Amino acid sequence: MLTNLNINPQRLWDSLMETAKFGGTAKGGIKRLTLSDEDKKVRDWFKAQCEALGCTVSVDEVGNMFAVRPGRNNDLPPIAMGSHLDTQPTGGKFDGVLGVLGALEAMRTLHEQGYETNAPVEIINWTNEEGSRFAPAMLASGVFAGVFTPDYAYERLDRDGISFKDELERIGYRGTEKAGAHKFQAMFELHIEQGPILEDEKTMIGVVTGVQGMRWYEVTVTGQDAHTGATPMYLRKNALLGAARIIEAIDAIGQKHQPGVATVGLIENKPNSRNVVPGEVFFTVDLRHPDEEVLEVMEREFRAALEAALPPMKLAYEEKRIWISPAVKFAPELIECVEHGADKAGFAMRRMVSGAGHDAAYIARVAPTTMIFVPCEGGLSHNEAESTSFDECAAGAQVLLNAVIEHDRRLAG
Numbered sequence: 001m002l003t004n005l006n007i008n009p010q011r012l013w014d015s016l017m018e019t020a021k022f023g024g025t026a027k028g029g030i031k032r033l034t035l036s037d038e039d040k041k042v043r044d045w046f047k048a049q050c051e052a053l054g055c056t057v058s059v060d061e062v063g064n065m066f067a068v069r070p071g072r073n074n075d076l077p078p079i080a081m082g083s084h085l086d087t088q089p090t091g092g093k094f095d096g097v098l099g100v101l102g103a104l105e106a107m108r109t110l111h112e113q114g115y116e117t118n119a120p121v122e123i124i125n126w127t128n129e130e131g132s133r134f135a136p137a138m139l140a141s142g143v144f145a146g147v148f149t150p151d152y153a154y155e156r157l158d159r160d161g162i163s164f165k166d167e168l169e170r171i172g173y174r175g176t177e178k179a180g181a182h183k184f185q186a187m188f189e190l191h192i193e194q195g196p197i198l199e200d201e202k203t204m205i206g207v208v209t210g211v212q213g214m215r216w217y218e219v220t221v222t223g224q225d226a227h228t229g230a231t232p233m234y235l236r237k238n239a240l241l242g243a244a245r246i247i248e249a250i251d252a253i254g255q256k257h258q259p260g261v262a263t264v265g266l267i268e269n270k271p272n273s274r275n276v277v278p279g280e281v282f283f284t285v286d287l288r289h290p291d292e293e294v295l296e297v298m299e300r301e302f303r304a305a306l307e308a309a310l311p312p313m314k315l316a317y318e319e320k321r322i323w324i325s326p327a328v329k330f331a332p333e334l335i336e337c338v339e340h341g342a343d344k345a346g347f348a349m350r351r352m353v354s355g356a357g358h359d360a361a362y363i364a365r366v367a368p369t370t371m372i373f374v375p376c377e378g379g380l381s382h383n384e385a386e387s388t389s390f391d392e393c394a395a396g397a398q399v400l401l402n403a404v405i406e407h408d409r410r411l412a413g
């Protein structure tokens with residue numbers, strides 16, 4: 001059995017450049033908002049390319065597209081490769097798109113070589129990963145995974161008050177299949193890293209073991225507005241100074257629990273006047289870590305820091321956790337297949353955790369899932385200047401194909 005299947009890097013690159021015209025911007029990026037005319041064009045193109053390979057393309061009730069190539073045993077659920085074709089308003093050419101077109105290149109290679117897999121293999125295009133036109137992000141993979149209801153998705157409105165449902169129907173991608181009804185046994189998502197680690201370490205492949213957990217908080221510190229000239233230092237209740245001490249403490253928590261990260265990114269100082277001791281400060285806290293238990297510790301340390309710093313300064317405070325996204329651990333057997341695939345292709349690799357959310361994070365709740373990262377220049381993404389090289393795109397698609405074949409090979413026992 002032939003197992004050394006080589007993808008065609010030029011064909012992959014040409015497809016990336018060809019589809020970049022659907023919503024192409026003057027600065028070399030893509031503006032392809034979910035369910036826009038450009039989204040319809042790229043979907044139609046994708047469907048036609050898959051059908052030309054003998055795939056059957058189906059669409060579910062929230063517009064997720066599934067292109068299935070039969071295998072030897074079609075009673076087995078397909079092995080999926082999926083990502084997204086929508087972009088940010090000033091998006092790049094690779095975020096999401098590489099995952100779908102890399103999968104298409106893998107599929108074209110199987111087809112061209114006449115390689116018969118044990119299980120069917122499929123490509124998935126998840127609707128509205130970006131969430132920039134219809135918030136929240138990862139909407140349709142979330143519906144697929146049971147995180148949101150289809151009606152919740154349908155009711156999302158863009159800034160012009162147009163609904164997700166109306167746009168889905170308008171472009172002809174409201175399918176009949178129930179979201180989540182379509183079964184697959186594994187999903188591999190190829191994606192650009194959107195961070196600086198792979199480039200910094202000159203490593204081609206990121207073997208993604210999970211997505212870090214995330215917790216958001218809001219804090220209001222209350223002291224007393226007072227005259228900066230007439231109020232002696234020892235009688236002040238300076239809320240901004242209290243907040244400053246907490247900002248230092250938050251940074252220290254991040255430093256201590258690396259690869260965890262801890263950030264205060266938004267602050268409002270009141271009354272924000274040069275000759276008033278600040279009486280009230282509002283700020284946000286963002287804590288992230290791959291391990292829920294460590295995240296728990298970070299949260300405790302943050303709360304302890306509030307208690308230790310503020311009351312002795314005669315400051316009151318209110319703290320509220322407003323959002324939580326649990327850490328995701330990807331499937332060990334799929335991670336092994338990716339490592340096998342990268343090794344076979346001869347690429348340097350490292351294990352890593354995704355700092356950003358992806359469709360794979362929701363899909364991991366309902367099926368074994370993992371991700372493959374390739375570098376992007378300067379770690380830059382959600383930007384028209386986003387850049388992943390010809391060789392990096394090719395490497396990602398090759399490892400994706402190798403991982404799928406390895407997973408399929410293991411099915412045969």
Ligand SMILES: [Zn+2]
Pocket residue numbers: 084095096129191
């Ligand atoms: Zn993406």
